[in-house]
Amino acid sequence: MSDTDGIELESVEMARIEAQKALPDLARDALPDGNQKTFIVSVRDEAGQVVLRAALSLIVEVTPENRPA
Template identity: 60%
Template sequence: MPRYFFDTYDGDQFVPDSNGLELPDLAAAKREAQRALADIARDALPDDDQRTYFISVKNEAGQMVLRAGLTLFVETIVGTSAA
């Protein structure tokens, strides 16, 4: 089974994955990257109004095979009254 490595970047910090995960194929690696982005966003909400998180997936040869990103932002609408 191939091994995939998931390097993460949150705009401030790059965290390389030196262990990787054994997964059946690239489709499984894509699902894992999507789950990881959701976990990162939930656990590390930014102090500012916008943050983009990236995961770069590499194969065993060190080649990037997939890149996924997620942007979170908060926009305050001035002049809006609560109903």
């Protein structure tokens, strides 16, 4: 999913805070098919250069005693 509009923020620190807030919502809205998914938010400046990246990994593991035979 890509956001082509974006929002303007005052600083990289504000962008970090917004990226961290967005990651759980992305994970909740796009649960993975399978056992592992990494969600990444890239923050770009007005020139389009990435200035910050934040990632959240979602991993599902079944304990050995509960795996199908």
